[in-house]
Amino acid sequence: MEGRPVLSVVVLIAILGEVCCFNALDWRSQADLIDRLPGLQQMPTFNMFSGYLQASSTKRLHYWFNECTDPESRILILWFNGGPGCSSLDGLFIENGPIKFETSSGNVIENPHSWNKLGHTLYIESPVGVGFSYDTSSSPVNDNMATEDNLRAIKDFFLKFPSYQDCQIYISGESYAGVYIPLLIQAILNDGDEGLRRNVKGMMIGNGLLSTAINEDSLVYYAFYHGLYGTTLWNELHQYCCADKDNCNFNTIHNEDCMLKLARIHHIVSNDGINLYNLYADCYTASQSLMATAERYRQFRYMDQSYVTVMQKASDSRRLGLVPACSNSTLITKYLNRPDVQLAIHVNENLWEICNETVLKLYEKSHPDMSSTIKQIFATQEDFRVLLYYGDTDMACNHLGGEWFVDQLGYEINLPRRKWTVTKEDGSSQVAGFFKEFDRLIYATIKGAGHMVPADKPFEAYTMIRRFIEEEPL
Known part of the structure; x- marks a missing residue:
């Protein structure tokens, strides 16, 4: 004991x-x-x-x-x-x-x-x-x-x-x-x-x-070679934005004509129903494309090239906040x-x-x-x-x-x-x-x-x- x-x-x-x-x-x-x-x-x-x-x-x-x-x-x-x-x-x-x-x-x-x-x-x-x-x-x-x-x-x-x-x-x-x-x-x-x-x-x-500069420049080429816009706009870009065929700098706005052509490309890429984050994936909600107005796109595009985003509301009207475009963050x-x-x-x-x-x-x-x-x-x-x-x-x-x-x-x-x-x-x-x-x-x-x-x-x-x-x- x-x-x-x-x-x-x-x-x-x-x-x-x-x-x-x-x-x-x-x-x-x-x-x-x-x-x-x-x-x-x-x-x-x-x-x-x-x-x-x-x-x-x-x-x-x-x-x-x-x-x-x-x-x-x-x-x-x-x-x-x-x-x-x-x-x-x-x-x-x-x-x-x-x-x-x-x-x-x-x-x-x-x-x-x-x-x-x-x-x-x-x-x-x-x-x-x-x-x-x-x-x-x-x-x-x-x-x-x-x-x-x-x-x-x-x-x-x-x-x-x-x-x-x-x-x-x-x-x-x-x-x-x-x-x-x-x-x-x-x-x-x-x-x-x-x-x-x-x-x-x-x-x-x-x-x-x-x-930022390389990303902006390369996007113009990426979009063209993936068929997002045609030769007419491609030729116009080179006419208004390039010193010559081998000297193009698309990340710097040269003149109004160049700016308008680049804006058209940015609209196609990010604001026209195409999924910016996955070209071959669907855009999950049509409302996002409609809500991403040119003004809102311009506001965010030059603030952050990696996240072009839009405001989205769920079907129950609960605010989900800022969501990457074409994404579904509900869950x-x-x-x-x-x-x-x-x-x-x-x-x-x-x-x-x-x-x-x-x-x-x-x-x-x-x-x-x-x-x-x-x-x-x-x-x-x-x-x-x-x-x-x-x-x-x-x-x-x-x-x-x-x-x-x-x-x-x-x-x-x-x-x-x-x-x-x-x-x-x-x-x-x-x-x-x-x-x-x-x-x-x-x-x-x-x-x-x-x-x-x-x-x-x-x-x-x-x-x-x-x-x-x-x-x-x-």
Whole structure:
């Protein structure tokens, strides 16, 4: 009998020791653990967390973190959507996150092509004002401020999750994240945190807006060679906008005649019932095309080449907010505005919109071309690698402009342009796209995908990212 209390004390000490050890590592993150998710029949075997990261004394960026299906993984993948002003939860639920919507029921189900099978995944809603992220002050919203906020938020993430500090970090995203990501990586490399700097290994940008001028120029060619306008307008463009047949600069308005011809092309591409983000996909709602007036198009077109957006109302007249043209955001908007969902993911009760119109209007862009930033990153970080991939049916940030951008960086090609393939479930080998390699940079296209590559071609996108991270030939 006298031995039993001693044994109990020993067991109690052991249990408390485990709890204390656990809390010492991750005590700050426990309040953010998602223990249930409405609409999901069974929680996955890995943990999901949602909450806020501190970007300043007044700013909080909402994050959603998914552990890898392999708990031993030492890979951490960050994801940012673009806009500027659009939520990264779009990427989580619609593109490459562990859960997605079942169209028929609106419930959430597991995504078989989730990137958290490749590593731990962290989605950050940035900048402040986007999604559930907020600022209690009236700070300016611009490229440099967004960069500083993102860097502070990442540092705060590692305070919440210190056991992931030694992970190899890959920063990914799409569209205007083509600006966010290089600036963030540059800030990390210039920061005094040697551990963070050492662990950043690469970036993976899908249909990125890397050069406004190149993107504008290439769109004119892309639209012509995809049959969106004919030879008459093509010849008129060269008459009014080009110094000669080999010297055309369509991103600068030369004269009124040139401006009118370019406006006609922009109307065809973005305002005439064609899906800007996937040329061969349907435009989901006819009302969007009708509501995208020339005035509204002009208002947003020159603010943001990556997201030409329109206001849309659902059939029940509930405001969905600013929505990418021809897109259907009903399921995700209704889901994330459910009180039980907001309670489950530990966010302040708030109206969630896929894109924030105020952020889009007020955001000040100061980096129209990312060439020098990317070159500086390569020069600073010897083992850093880059994947720039483009869905070849996207017109918002088209693959032709992406290739022009890569070519003008001036790096020597190690592997000339060629196809890359995937093996389908039936065992057949299919062409997934085309790619070329430089020293530490890969440019790739994904055949038949639009602006949101993981949504349109989930298996191909997953395969491409896996090969890149594992440094396999594409």
